[in-house]
Amino acid sequence: MNLPFSRSSCAQQVKGTTMNSNERGRGRPIGTGYNDAPILEKMADLMVAQPTLKATTAMRRILGQPGPSQIRRLQVKWKEGAAEFLAAAQARRAVTPTPARRISASHSPRTVRQIMEASRRVQEMMHSIRAAQELMNTPGMLAAQEAARLFYDSPAAQAMGAFHDSPAARAMREFQDSPTARAMREMQDSPTMRAAREGAQTVASLQHLISGGGF
Known part of the structure; x- marks a missing residue:
């Protein structure tokens, strides 16, 4: 009985099948690549928050000391999808609410009271400023401002400024600030001049009395 294939041909087929299986087994199997999306998203968030930051710098801030192969892999993926990652980061930043500022728990009660008191004073100051602005915009104040402007622009005011x-x-x-003027003012306020002014007033009163005017 003749078989459709010999023992040697069967061995060759088995050997070829083994070689093909070994060739397909080389390299990383399909579907086992690194998932770098979380790292790339964090890079995009950092770059949106700090627009001057470079991609490699953001990568090092996230990973610390990445290896050369990891850097090259992430650089390639960033170059391919940078626009999409940055757009998604911009969208996340736009919808993220800004956290309310809180007073640190490390502050003492006295410091907290001082901060609250300063805040209250600022609020009162703002109310006063708004009230002053409203007062300045009343018809009477506007009329007074216009009158002052007209006076400053008038020939009389210009003449006063020129003088x-x-x-x-x-x-x-210069004369008022001179030693002579100071000496005259000092003499005017001296006890001698005060006594002379009082004597003159007494003489005038006596003359008035003698003339029959009475006190």
Whole structure:
């Protein structure tokens, strides 16, 4: 009885099947790649929060000291999906509510009271400022402001300003600050001058009495 294949051909087929199986077994099996999406998302969140941050710098902040192969793998994946990761990070940042600021528990009760008192004073100050603004916008204050503006722009005010800057006005100010003027003021307030003024008033009163005017 003749068989459809010989013993040698069967061995060759088995050997070829084994070789093909070994060739398919080389490399990482399909579906066992690294899931780097969480790291890439964290990188995107850091870069959105700090726009000047580079991708590799963000990667090192997250991983600490990644190996060269890990850096290359993440750089390739970031280059391929950077736009999508950054857009998703922007969306997460837009919908994340800003946490309310709380007073640290490490503060003493006295410090907390001081902070609350300062906050209350700021609120009162804001109320006063708003009230002052409302007062400044009343018809009476607006009319007074307009009158002051017209006065400052008037020829009389301009003449007063010109006189204030004139040589005569400067000479008067210099004389008032001079030693002679100070000496005159001191003499005017001296006991001798006060006694002279009182004597003159007494003489005037006597003259008035003699003339029959009475006190």
